[in-house]
Amino acid sequence: MRLLARLALALLVALLTLVCSEGLHVQLTGESLVARLRPRGFATLPVREVGDAEKTLRAARSAGAFRADEDSAVGYTFKRELEVSWAGRRVRTDALGLCAEPPAAEGALRLVLAGGEQAFGSAEPRASSPGAVLADTFERLRAPDEAPIAVRTVAVPGWTLANTLRYLLDRLHELDPALVVLLVEPDGLADGWGVDQDGFLVPRHEPGSPAPLATFRPPGAFEARVDRPSDGRWAGPDPHWSFGLGLGHSGRARLAREVASLATLARRLERCGARLVLANLDGNHLPRILRAELAALGVDVPEITLAMQVTETSVRVPEESGWERAGALAEHLARLRFVLRAGAPPLNGQQRSPVGSRDTVGALAEGLHARAMARLVARIEPAAELGLAQAQGGLFSDGRLAPEALFLLPRGRELAGELEAVVESPGLYPLDFALLVEGEPLGTLTLAAPGARAAFTLDVARFQGPVELHLVAADWGLAEFLGRREPLAARLLFVESRP
């Protein structure tokens, strides 16, 4: 009994000590002593950094083929060191996130074939991809005393010119090329893609874009019909041309950015004793435009045309051209071999480029520019499928507009247009739009209520060339488009340039 009383007393003293300690702690620090010692509700993990190796392992768990690159200008690569599935094919990838290739032979000269989908090649098996075909040709043409040429394909399907250039610049040391053949594709200046949480490609905003809420790319559903026989309504240059030719504000900015990157790449390669060559597969004009712009910066980059045929499913060399014989391709390949073996001529030197002089290229670019200008149509009307090739981004195939949209129109006295309020969302109206021409804010437009229409007229007489109209909505709603919920602002009825 006495023991129990002592125990009770001891407990009471302990309790009072605890209460007083808690009180003292609260008074001194403002914090509870007990709360500090109490176990927590959730499990805890040590704070740690996630390195590349763990990211690679985690990435392998999702279903898609691609990974987001650390450099937003690169956008994405394949997932690293995996066998991924892309377009129904199995692709073995390496540590750089590229299609894995056999190791280069000892002492081989390294040629990098860089680009997007065309350079990657959609052919199955890989032996008929552009890189493999080039490697095979070099091997066949190689004299017994010549060093072998190892071709490394630095390309991922869907890459834009910006993606390819930035990847090359980021990883020049790992690639260590003697020659970079950059296959420039016609849509090289469009916006790139991003990667979603499952490793699939999704539209994303282009870093640094002046219109981050528009995708600088022709409207997908329309794009497939650009090449159909023209009945006049589709008149206008190929939308990719209008980017590449710098006909509008955004196209000019995009072209200037890529030309600067190309010049940087050419100079860095020269410092490494290597060389850059532009190439195209199907005679697109962008390489010529880029060469003309580069020449204006004092950077001379040769250009070649690879006479291959591209089909929807494969890239192959036309049989009739005679693969080993002296045809156009062999000639160009021989030039490549010359460049490879002769070393890098200075960028600003007097040595003549393998194809065309600076003056010739400049004149060609001017000619292309004039032709494209002449083909611009004055009216864009989605419902009538009119002038859609001049929609540079933000237009959906049903005529609805993303929060930002870009249209290219020929020079005129005024720009006129009309929008219709078709998006339903609580409190969305009145909805304001800013109207910018060639990057300058020139007016506003307000859609008063659902179903309402509003027209605008802008004085653009002072602009000397074609103009880019940029529509920017102050607000928007999500609406269904092809089974997805897309941010949409209004419907475009028409926009036209009036003489």
Next chain:
Amino acid sequence: MKRSGLLFGLFGTLAFFSLALPGARSLWSVLRPPTALPPTPAPELLPEVPPELGPYRVPEERLVSYTLRPSTALTFREGAVVMPLESDALGLRRRRTEVPPDALCIVVLGDSVAFGFGLDEGGTLAEQLERELTGLAPTRPVACFTVALPSWNVDNAFRFLLDHLDEFRPELVLWLPVENDLEDGYGVTESGDRRAGEDPASDVPGLHVRPEWGFLAARSKELGAAAGEARLRAGPEVLVSGATPLSRRRFAHAAEVVGAAARRLERAGARLVVAAHQQSDFQRELRASLLEAGLVLDELALFEALTKTDSLGIDPHPSARTVGVMARFLTEEFVARGWIPGARAPEREGLAPELRARQAELPTHAEALAWSRASRARVAQALEARIVPSTLQGMLQVYGGIHLDDSLEPVFGAALPAGRELVVGLAPLDDVPDLYPLEVEVFAQEQRLGVLRLEAGRACVARFALAPRGGPFDLVLRAPDHVRVTRRGQSALAFGRLLELESVP
């Protein structure tokens, strides 16, 4: 002797009670059993996200950095906290109960505090608020929604809400602003984890605006005993100060976003209400910025300041108990302002006096603006004239763009006090001689001051004259090229190393 004994006893008793009473109160508040939760409906079978995959998805909306993977059971990990979660079809935390058709809908909008970081479903502000309000027998049932995700910024939160207004149909939107409202949004990796990415709403493309807390922690560890003194010279946290140009632009942008949302919500029949969970300098500056933009919103007072006791302990976010007190404060205000029709007044005794005493007293508009003026002047005065990563000097004045080894991202930004001359010291990276010479563009006082030519193999210091304008200025370094480097097993982009920056008076 007897008298002194009596006095001693009296003193002892007083001392005992002065310690025992707050001690007992504190113990009770910590150890009391949790409030009973409403019955949980039978769990719907949701597909489970493997723990190897992250919780986020890329939404269609570019101004929303991410949502949770929709309609899944997933594990959310961040820092020291691991939370099992269920998401709804929109990619938010799933409500545990059905929404009655005639419910008065309240949206709790924000980032991690509104999300209930580290709390189970019953601990979130939305659920605790709904319980409190439902207990007051309003004429209509109340449904509170959590529209928040950790690290969302002001663009992310309001854009998501406006995109889904037709789903929530709120009558009240309660916005809990937090410091990261001013930071850049994130991206999502191919495994559903968060990553630094380009924010389409950023006004400085390429610069990742986010305080360099990781740098401070890592460098402090390296400095060891000297870290304490070094951190004293880290300067004021400029991004949330409103004292520098970029900070002011971010506050103005936030005010613009909030103003546009408030107008749209009003048209949609909803009221936007601001409630700062504590009166930090950021919250005070935000209040002033909203007022400067002519935006007078309903504001409710929560805590004056939170202490460590109010947090999860393993993490600075508020505990369920703290959030419960916030729910009580809000309930009282909602009912007092007549926003909950038919609700009876909550019992004031339900909240301990010492907790009630911690409720903030909101300043008048004039006081708020005066505080902001004084604070901006104070911060401008406190800015370090030099930024030296090796010693941590001025590192809280960095907006972003520096790695743990002092190497710089392609775009770097920081704030410096007014001066006559700007000194920029950079060193090239080792092993990439072909990257150089590199002409790094230097921007300050909203203009391009010139270039610094960085050569391989040697450090470079360049001096630029500053215009005599007075006031702090922002410095941006923009490199035309960069390479990929691997630091501590992580890939990163860099063009050189920062030695020092100085604004010479």
